[in-house]
Amino acid sequence: MIEEGDRVILVGSKREYYLRAGPGKFGSDAGEIQLAGLVGKMPGDRIETHLGKPFTIRVPRPPDLFCHGKRSGAPMLPKDIGMVIAYTGMNRKDSVLDAGTGSGVAAIYFGGIAQQVDTYEIRPEFARLAEKNIADAHLDNVTVHADDVLSAEGSYDIVHLDMMIQKEHVAHAWSLLVPGGFFVTYTPFFEQTFSVIDACNELFSGGVNCFECMERELTRTVRGTRPSTRVAHSGFLTIARK
Amino acid sequence: MIEEGDRVILVGSKREYYLRAGPGKFGSDAGEIQLAGLVGKMPGDRIETHLGKPFTIRVPRPPDLFCHGKRSGAPMLPKDIGMVIAYTGMNRKDSVLDAGTGSGVAAIYFGGIAQQVDTYEIRPEFARLAEKNIADAHLDNVTVHADDVLSAEGSYDIVHLDMMIQKEHVAHAWSLLVPGGFFVTYTPFFEQTFSVIDACNELFSGGVNCFECMERELTRTVRGTRPSTRVAHSGFLTIARK
Amino acid sequence: MIEEGDRVILVGSKREYYLRAGPGKFGSDAGEIQLAGLVGKMPGDRIETHLGKPFTIRVPRPPDLFCHGKRSGAPMLPKDIGMVIAYTGMNRKDSVLDAGTGSGVAAIYFGGIAQQVDTYEIRPEFARLAEKNIADAHLDNVTVHADDVLSAEGSYDIVHLDMMIQKEHVAHAWSLLVPGGFFVTYTPFFEQTFSVIDACNELFSGGVNCFECMERELTRTVRGTRPSTRVAHSGFLTIARK
Amino acid sequence: MIEEGDRVILVGSKREYYLRAGPGKFGSDAGEIQLAGLVGKMPGDRIETHLGKPFTIRVPRPPDLFCHGKRSGAPMLPKDIGMVIAYTGMNRKDSVLDAGTGSGVAAIYFGGIAQQVDTYEIRPEFARLAEKNIADAHLDNVTVHADDVLSAEGSYDIVHLDMMIQKEHVAHAWSLLVPGGFFVTYTPFFEQTFSVIDACNELFSGGVNCFECMERELTRTVRGTRPSTRVAHSGFLTIARK
Numbered sequence: 001m002i003e004e005g006d007r008v009i010l011v012g013s014k015r016e017y018y019l020r021a022g023p024g025k026f027g028s029d030a031g032e033i034q035l036a037g038l039v040g041k042m043p044g045d046r047i048e049t050h051l052g053k054p055f056t057i058r059v060p061r062p063p064d065l066f067c068h069g070k071r072s073g074a075p076m077l078p079k080d081i082g083m084v085i086a087y088t089g090m091n092r093k094d095s096v097l098d099a100g101t102g103s104g105v106a107a108i109y110f111g112g113i114a115q116q117v118d119t120y121e122i123r124p125e126f127a128r129l130a131e132k133n134i135a136d137a138h139l140d141n142v143t144v145h146a147d148d149v150l151s152a153e154g155s156y157d158i159v160h161l162d163m164m165i166q167k168e169h170v171a172h173a174w175s176l177l178v179p180g181g182f183f184v185t186y187t188p189f190f191e192q193t194f195s196v197i198d199a200c201n202e203l204f205s206g207g208v209n210c211f212e213c214m215e216r217e218l219t220r221t222v223r224g225t226r227p228s229t230r231v232a233h234s235g236f237l238t239i240a241r242k
Numbered sequence: 243m244i245e246e247g248d249r250v251i252l253v254g255s256k257r258e259y260y261l262r263a264g265p266g267k268f269g270s271d272a273g274e275i276q277l278a279g280l281v282g283k284m285p286g287d288r289i290e291t292h293l294g295k296p297f298t299i300r301v302p303r304p305p306d307l308f309c310h311g312k313r314s315g316a317p318m319l320p321k322d323i324g325m326v327i328a329y330t331g332m333n334r335k336d337s338v339l340d341a342g343t344g345s346g347v348a349a350i351y352f353g354g355i356a357q358q359v360d361t362y363e364i365r366p367e368f369a370r371l372a373e374k375n376i377a378d379a380h381l382d383n384v385t386v387h388a389d390d391v392l393s394a395e396g397s398y399d400i401v402h403l404d405m406m407i408q409k410e411h412v413a414h415a416w417s418l419l420v421p422g423g424f425f426v427t428y429t430p431f432f433e434q435t436f437s438v439i440d441a442c443n444e445l446f447s448g449g450v451n452c453f454e455c456m457e458r459e460l461t462r463t464v465r466g467t468r469p470s471t472r473v474a475h476s477g478f479l480t481i482a483r484k
Numbered sequence: 485m486i487e488e489g490d491r492v493i494l495v496g497s498k499r500e501y502y503l504r505a506g507p508g509k510f511g512s513d514a515g516e517i518q519l520a521g522l523v524g525k526m527p528g529d530r531i532e533t534h535l536g537k538p539f540t541i542r543v544p545r546p547p548d549l550f551c552h553g554k555r556s557g558a559p560m561l562p563k564d565i566g567m568v569i570a571y572t573g574m575n576r577k578d579s580v581l582d583a584g585t586g587s588g589v590a591a592i593y594f595g596g597i598a599q600q601v602d603t604y605e606i607r608p609e610f611a612r613l614a615e616k617n618i619a620d621a622h623l624d625n626v627t628v629h630a631d632d633v634l635s636a637e638g639s640y641d642i643v644h645l646d647m648m649i650q651k652e653h654v655a656h657a658w659s660l661l662v663p664g665g666f667f668v669t670y671t672p673f674f675e676q677t678f679s680v681i682d683a684c685n686e687l688f689s690g691g692v693n694c695f696e697c698m699e700r701e702l703t704r705t706v707r708g709t710r711p712s713t714r715v716a717h718s719g720f721l722t723i724a725r726k
Numbered sequence: 727m728i729e730e731g732d733r734v735i736l737v738g739s740k741r742e743y744y745l746r747a748g749p750g751k752f753g754s755d756a757g758e759i760q761l762a763g764l765v766g767k768m769p770g771d772r773i774e775t776h777l778g779k780p781f782t783i784r785v786p787r788p789p790d791l792f793c794h795g796k797r798s799g800a801p802m803l804p805k806d807i808g809m810v811i812a813y814t815g816m817n818r819k820d821s822v823l824d825a826g827t828g829s830g831v832a833a834i835y836f837g838g839i840a841q842q843v844d845t846y847e848i849r850p851e852f853a854r855l856a857e858k859n860i861a862d863a864h865l866d867n868v869t870v871h872a873d874d875v876l877s878a879e880g881s882y883d884i885v886h887l888d889m890m891i892q893k894e895h896v897a898h899a900w901s902l903l904v905p906g907g908f909f910v911t912y913t914p915f916f917e918q919t920f921s922v923i924d925a926c927n928e929l930f931s932g933g934v935n936c937f938e939c940m941e942r943e944l945t946r947t948v949r950g951t952r953p954s955t956r957v958a959h960s961g962f963l964t965i966a967r968k
Contacts, residue, residue, distance in 0.1 A: 011447075011448065043420065043421050043422055044420065044421025044422065056421065058421065058422040058448075059422065061330070061331040061333075061422065062328075062331030062333065063328075063329060063330070063331045064331075065331075078325075078328035078329055079324075079325060079328060079453075079455060081324075081328050082321075082323075082324030082325045082326075082327050082328030082329070083320075083321060083324045083457075084324075085324050085327050085328065085355075086304075086305075086320035086321060086323050086324030086327065086351065087305060087320055087324070088303070088305070089303040089304030089305045089306075089307075089351065089354065090354075090355075091303075091304065091354025091355055092334055092354060092355065093354075109328065109331065112331065112332075112333025112334060112335075112355075113327075113332075113333055113334065113354075113355045178285065178286065179285050179286025179298065179300065180285055180286065180300040180301065180303065188708070188710055189707065189708030189709060189710050190467075190708065190709045190710060190916055190920075191708045191709060192708065193460065194462065194467060194916075197460075197462050198462075206253070209459060210459065210460040210462070211321075211457055211458065211459055211460070212457070212458045212459075212460065212469075212711075213321060213455050213456070213457050214455070214456040214457075214458065215325075215453055215454070215455050215456075216453065216454045216456065216717070217451060217452065217453055217454075218435065218439075218452040218453070218454065218478060220436065220439050220440075220452070223673065224672070224673030224674065224675045224676065225432075225436060225673060225674045225675060226672055226673050226674060226717060227454075227696075227717040228717070233700070233710060233711040233712070236460060430950075430952055431949065431950030431951060431952050432674055432678075432950065432951045432952060433950045433951060434950065436674075454953075458959070465915065466914075466915030466916065466917045466918065467915060467916045467917060468914055468915050468916060468959060469938075469959040470959070475942070475952060475953040475954070495931075495932070527904065527905050527906055528904065528905025528906065540905065542905065542906040542932075543906065545814070545815040545817075545906065546812075546815030546817065547812075547813060547814070547815045548815075549815075562809075562812035562813055563808075563809060563812060563937075563939060565808075565812050566805075566807075566808030566809045566810075566811050566812030566813070567804075567805060567808045567941075568808075569808050569811050569812065569839075570788075570789075570804035570805060570807050570808030570811065570835065571789060571804055571808070572787070572789070573787040573788030573789045573790075573791075573835065573838065574838075574839075575787075575788065575838025575839055576818055576838060576839065577838075593812065593815065596815065596816075596817025596818060596819075596839075597811075597816075597817055597818065597838075597839045662769065662770065663769050663770025663782065663784065664769055664770070664784040664785065664787065674951075677944065678946065678951060681944075681946050682946075690737070693943060694943065694944040694946070695805075695941055695942065695943055695944070696941070696942045696943075696944065696953075697805060697939050697940070697941050698939070698940040698941075698942065699809075699937055699938070699939050699940070700937065700938045700940065701935060701936065701937055701938075702919065702923075702936040702937070702938065702962060704920065704923050704924075704936070709916075709920060711938075720944060
């Protein structure tokens with residue numbers, strides 16, 4: 001049931017809107033909706049504007065937060081977050097250390113899966129933004145640290161870095177991992193990818209692999225079906241096991 | 243702590259072995275190990291053969307089960323399982339319906355994340371195999387049904403099919419999904435992919451997308467770094483939202 | 485030596501211009517150039533504007549005509565034209581039949597290689613445009629036919645179609661080819677590609693293959709090197725041998 | 727008409743054979759053929775074994791020489807040779823310098839198109855092999871030099887190198903090119919590709935681009951159509967213009 005302050009998506013015939021249940025109203029060319037009227041509703045319920053136009057109520061899932069949450073720079077794409085989850089086998093028993101939080105997209109995905117997530121973001125304004133997005137996702141197992149990840153302590157099953165990576169980050173990640181744990185980095189350029197691979201090869205005995213996931217969409221219209229011509233490269237994932 | 247009957251991976255200097263703690267012994271050219279000696283050990287502990295060769299003890303994670311579990315035909319690859327998880331935003335609150343269990347690889351990944359997974363496999367011998375693999379993964383929230391997925395009932399956040407898909411499967415999936423829930427299919431051939439897209443477009447109002455994830459590994463040796471020349475195609479993922 | 489009426493490219497420090505030697509003048513923010521002054525010059529010579537800014541004179545090669553020639557719709561990309569040339573082994577002894585001339589890009593490439601090219605374009609305005617581009621390329625072995633390719637007669641080593649293809653086009657191509665000759669089609673959508681493959685499999689005994697060439701550029705800047713994110717799909721090449 | 731000593735391909739119902747018209751006989755499980763009987767035949771003619779099994783006579787084209795010619799290591803693939811031809815716009819007016827001849831595959835393709843080709847191969851045994859393959863292709867405009875390409879002199883429209891490339895090779899190529907001419911290199915590894923790009927950027931004012939051509943085959947069987955899972959990477963093509 002939707003409560004006061006909850007994030008809600010209103011899905012209309014052509015558009016969807018990312019709103020918050022509670023005070024105020026929302027207006028579009030389809031008419032106005034009092035946002036207090038969303039409180040107490042269930043996902044899938046309909047609500048009408050003062051002009052009688054219906055919207056369906058959706059409770060946000062991680063892909064919605066990826067699409068609608070406030071951003072800071074380019075977040076990791078779902079395809080790459082999925083690779084991190086799959087290649088590490090992330091699951092509910094895991095403690096995850098994440099750094100380069102940005103707007104918190106990866107941390108939100110991880111927080112919905114792992115037992116506990118610590119995410120480090122050295123830029124205070126991004127850390128604050130991520131905290132808001134994570135609160136909107138109702139995740140109380142994700143802690144944002146507005147700090148350098150090198151100050152992180154403890155023991156983790158998975159360490160994931162989406163940031164500029166120095167050799168000392170690789171060594172620090174290694175020291176925090178349990179035996180059999182995974183270190184994963186996301187790096188857009190070849191040069192940094194190569195230096196991460198080299199640093200991992202020195203420390204990680206359980207294997208080091210590096211993948212690129214090239215995603216292509218199939219577009220199917222009345223003219224025919226074809227691969228569409230969208231973005232083909234985002235970054236490389238290096239996966240090292242302790 | 244490792245208990246009697248648990249699956250364990252012994253990691254040696256060049257190879258790893260997928261074993262079970264308990265009665266019996268394991269022999270390789272490095273010597274013999276009494277498997278009862280694994281009980282009570284912790285991940286990361288070492289154990290020596292009668293020749294004094296050390297092995298490190300690893301508790302299996304989902305990627306280990308993908309590598310070492312018994313198989314029935316070609317399982318979904320981690321890259322594609324990761325796409326399913328990421329594009330649906332699968333998380334601990336979700337009920338998941340899975341069908342075309344095979345050896346249970348996808349069900350094991352999903353079971354480590356979701357609250358509850360029902361997986362349907364119409365071939366009894368595959369269902370039994372999957373049950374064993376799932377038991378080895380210590381997942382008590384995954385139920386294997388040796389039955390036709392069309393007999394499934396209830397309400398699900400995500401329905402995932404890796405099997406030959408007819409139009410009735412699409413309609414059935416739609417009927418079981420909560421509002422905002424996701425239907426995902428994995429299909430290796432274009433023809434079936436196209437017919438799934440068409441069937442989804444008739445029923446699912448929340449959008450239908452189809453992706454292919456082409457994974458390439460970067461290989462880095464003393465000769466230099468290059469994309470390696472491994473498998474480039476597995477199947478297409480069609481993702482439809484209710 | 486450049487003659488009156490020849491196409492010329494003037495290469496400046498940041499831009500290049502596609503011009504014609506002869507009457508008139510060309511003006512840019514770098515100043516004016518009398519185009520008659522280009523007559524008698526050699527490729528690589530420099531010419532200065534009235535403000536003393538130098539431009540280098542280049543005689544167009546096929547890639548220049550691809551970049552600068554007047555277009556009609558989307559021409560085939562060089563990567564795909566290169567695949568046609570390589571998979572057929574097009575050479576100076578070949579007679580080539582081309583159809584779906586468009587602005588003549590493929591015909592210009594083929595005309596620079598083959599002994600003789602007949603190119604068919606059913607839309608008269610495109611045929612006229614192609615004739616102009618071909619004349620600018622100084623190719624007297626390429627004949628543009630403003631006609632249906634089904635009216636073509638004679639004997640060819642290679643038949644290349646970049647147009648909507650019916651089964652009768654496949655049969656007609658087969659009938660015009662010498663033994664061992666190649667039929668190549670370029671089709672952007674899967675559906676047409678599949679029907680071309682099927683029609684070829686019925687007639688062509690020398691093998692039928694279908695390829696897609698996914699071209700990626702490597703971008704190298706001071707920030708680092710990465711695959712760039714440009715167009716990944718254009719069309720499929722089906723290559724059938726008689 | 728086929729003459730004594732000419733290379734010929736005999737195409738049977740399931741296999742093809744690369745032979746030479748003249749003395750001797752050829753035997754397969756379909757029976758024997760006297761090779762002198764091929765002299766005077768035309769492409770497309772049939773010849774029968776002593777058991778009455780028919781073969782069709784094909785005169786080799788460059789793709790046949792790629793498939794059947796004797797090799798030395800891994801030759802450039804047609805897709806990459808096609809990219810060289812297309813991005814340079816290679817045509818009958820061109821003088822081409824090629825190095826890293828290997829078995830002569832690229833030189834044979836270029837020789838069928840350009841006015842004249844000089845190809846340098848520093849390993850004498852490869853140079854001899856290439857000379858034989860080139861003779862079989864009836865190309866009298868291709869000269870094999872069993873020498874270091876740094877000793878090449880003259881003026882060329884295109885310089886193509888498929889070999890280990892040092893900075894001095896880039897400078898030497900630049901010095902031999904006409905204005906507007908193209909320098910193209912084929913390099914399998916990233917490291918060398920990057921150093922070639924950097925060396926080209928210092929010298930070539932007409933632009934430097936680097937491409938990878940990822941070729942995928944579509945496989946169409948009664949089970950359905952899918953991208954096949956063959957080789958995805960060969961090398962990078964760097965294209966620099968003077």
